[in-house]
Amino acid sequence: MIKVNSGLIDKIKIDENFNASACFNCGTCSALCPVGFDILPRKLFRYVLLGDEEKILESTDQIFSCLLCRMCEEQCPHEVNITENIRLIRSYLAKSKLGV
Amino acid sequence: MSKVGAVLGILNDNFEKRKTVFSVSKESLTSWAKDLNIKKGTETIIYTGHMYQLMPITKSATSIYENFEESSLMNFAPVGRFINKFVDLSSMSKYAAKPEKKEEERFNKCLQNIYQLLKYAGVEAGYLYEDELYVGTLLYDNGIDEPLINQAKILNKILKNNFVKNIITVDPHTTHMLRKVYKKILPEFDYNVKNYIEVLFEKKIKPQNKLNMTLAIHDSCVLARYEEVIEEPRNLLKNAGVDCVEPELSRKLTHCCGGPIESLFPKKAKEIASKRANDLLSCSNVVTTMCPICLLNLKESTPAKDNFLDLSEILVKAYL
Ligand code: SF4
Ligand code: SF4
Numbered sequence: 001m002i003k004v005n006s007g008l009i010d011k012i013k014i015d016e017n018f019n020a021s022a023c024f025n026c027g028t029c030s031a032l033c034p035v036g037f038d039i040l041p042r043k044l045f046r047y048v049l050l051g052d053e054e055k056i057l058e059s060t061d062q063i064f065s066c067l068l069c070r071m072c073e074e075q076c077p078h079e080v081n082i083t084e085n086i087r088l089i090r091s092y093l094a095k096s097k098l099g100v
Numbered sequence: 101m102s103k104v105g106a107v108l109g110i111l112n113d114n115f116e117k118r119k120t121v122f123s124v125s126k127e128s129l130t131s132w133a134k135d136l137n138i139k140k141g142t143e144t145i146i147y148t149g150h151m152y153q154l155m156p157i158t159k160s161a162t163s164i165y166e167n168f169e170e171s172s173l174m175n176f177a178p179v180g181r182f183i184n185k186f187v188d189l190s191s192m193s194k195y196a197a198k199p200e201k202k203e204e205e206r207f208n209k210c211l212q213n214i215y216q217l218l219k220y221a222g223v224e225a226g227y228l229y230e231d232e233l234y235v236g237t238l239l240y241d242n243g244i245d246e247p248l249i250n251q252a253k254i255l256n257k258i259l260k261n262n263f264v265k266n267i268i269t270v271d272p273h274t275t276h277m278l279r280k281v282y283k284k285i286l287p288e289f290d291y292n293v294k295n296y297i298e299v300l301f302e303k304k305i306k307p308q309n310k311l312n313m314t315l316a317i318h319d320s321c322v323l324a325r326y327e328e329v330i331e332e333p334r335n336l337l338k339n340a341g342v343d344c345v346e347p348e349l350s351r352k353l354t355h356c357c358g359g360p361i362e363s364l365f366p367k368k369a370k371e372i373a374s375k376r377a378n379d380l381l382s383c384s385n386v387v388t389t390m391c392p393i394c395l396l397n398l399k400e401s402t403p404a405k406d407n408f409l410d411l412s413e414i415l416v417k418a419y420l
Binding site: 026032034035042057060061064065066067068069070071073074087088089091092094095097099100 | 102104105108109112240241242243244245321325326349352353355356358359360361364365368372374376
């Protein structure tokens with residue numbers, strides 16, 4: 001069962017550039033991703049939109065493994081700000097969950 | 101506390117307390133400029149951002165951390181963070197992770213090359229010496245942006261005190277941070293920021309020697325995709341008589357060198373680098389990079405280390 005945190009999106013969306021909801025889950029972005037974790041980036045965005053904090057926390061290593069290389073963004077047909085979204089999710093994790 | 105949290109915590113504590121992520125002496129950060137007679141400050145400056153200088157210590161520290169990454173010793177990382185608040189662990193790790201002399205000389209030489217190339221292009225750039233600051237890319241990319249606002253304010257003051265208007269950066273990450281990120285987090289941070297490759301291209305420098313060689317180009321993700329600097333290095337190389345070959349993934353579709361995650365996941369970083377290095381070497385046995393992180397990561401992932409050259413190492417042969 002998913003434990004939903006409905007306020008999660010507001011905590012992450014501290015920047016106008018955060019647009020995970022623009023992602024329509026097509027998977028185009030994953031084709032050339034050099035790190036090859038299947039959570040990046042579309043599953044991660046689903047977890048955020050659903051408020052599934054547990055899944056996000058479980059995926060900390062994968063989230064911090066993204067190179068922010070923008071290969072995905074170059075191909076995304078929906079202009080999702082993938083790397084900035086991931087950076088803001090990291091920011092939330094670093095501040096609220098990892099005690100940085 | 102997770103390992104990621106502990107490692108980022110140490111980097112963050114160092115940045116807040118010591119204004120950098122790794123402790124490297126002011127002397128080794130500025131020694132590249134020792135015999136060049138560069139003026140302090142002035143309207144146009146070269147800004148190293150410490151990136152070339154940090155590569156030798158990054159190399160030795162990464163190889164040590166790589167062995168720790170999956171060992172139970174990493175469980176003590178949070179303790180390391182606690183101790184680091186009082187004792188500068190990264191400076192102590194210098195003794196464990198001693199940078200190699202020849203690596204230091206090589207990365208310093210790249211900076212000297214860049215300075216001399218700018219001079220040849222008619223740009224008499226100044227330098228901030230020990231007042232120059234690390235711009236904090238590693239923290240910003242990992243979502244730690246608050247200490248950066250303070251760093252941007254301090255740097256802005258230093259630049260104003262030195263009457264700086266134009267900043268010539270030498271690595272893609274510092275170019276992006278100063279050109280886009282600092283401006284976003286501190287609107288009054290308003291300088292004309294260019295990478296040295298853009299400046300050399302704009303100045304239309306003429307080669308003194310034609311090079312008869314073929315090489316493969318490795319574009320940096322940040323320079324090609326974030327900053328859209330793609331044709332400039334190719335033009336400089338082609339004018340020098342270089343036959344540039346491209347791997348399948350190049351220009352806007354360039355493949356990352358793995359470097360951005362080398363401080364958190366060195367094994368994964370090496371895997372990515374090795375794949376990219378092999379792709380490049382299958383195109384040509386000489387490869388050029390335009391970022392010190394790409395250079396270090398790619399060359400260290402393969403036995404063919406000597407086949408990787410910084411762009412400045414090639415340009416000096418043709419233009420100086
Ligand atoms: S390509 Fe863009 S829209 Fe498609 S899954 Fe990736 S981020 Fe979402
Ligand atoms: S930015 Fe991250 S998710 Fe996108 S291609 Fe690069 S490593 Fe993969």
